[in-house]
Amino acid sequence: DTEVTQTPKHLVMGMTNKKSLKCEQHMGHRAMYWYKQKAKKPPELMFVYSYEKLSINESVPSRFSPECPNSSLLNLHLHALQPEDSALYLCASSQVGAGVGYNEQFFGPGTRLTVL
């Protein structure tokens, strides 16, 4: 199974809502990532989890709160978002380690978020 799944596919929320994005993989990967992609732009890293612990936070506003409840699941909790947070949110996973060897990141299909 080389699949990363994300739910929901689409999400529309108001600025006062609280919602969560979910990501799941069963490839045994112990590194998981959240990227944000604005229209016609490349993905930008938000968070990295390694062995279920938050390793990297790329100065993301606190209205985005990640959570990794186990080695297969990654959540992104959303609260008090702004319209400029509307974007495609991509989850990815990989083996831990950034050595010379081949170590691709597998991406999910993304959640298209619209904040009204």
Added chain:
Amino acid sequence: AQKITQTQPGMFVQEKEAVTLDCTYDTSDPSYGLFWYKQPSSGEMIFLIYQGSYDQQNATEGRYSLNFQKARKSANLVISASQLGDSAMYFCAMRDLLGGSNYKLTFGKGTLLTVNP
């Protein structure tokens, strides 16, 4: 810091012809990895091909090959026998070390490929 440059915002190719998508990179690390991903309009990032800095041969995966010229710091993607389903955004990316065993992908701006029938 790593930098990836894709200078072609859009490319057009006739079905069944070959096309080359350009990618240049800048890094001071002697060890690095380069990736190409395809992103259809549906949004999913699909891994295509990988080239390591120490790999002696250019990478190939089916219709995809990578023209790796280390001295020129270029890693161009060649798609042979283009198909209509190849129409998508293509991103070149580099593995960017973050400390410890963590890394991220730093992406170029992408090239939108359109395959014409």
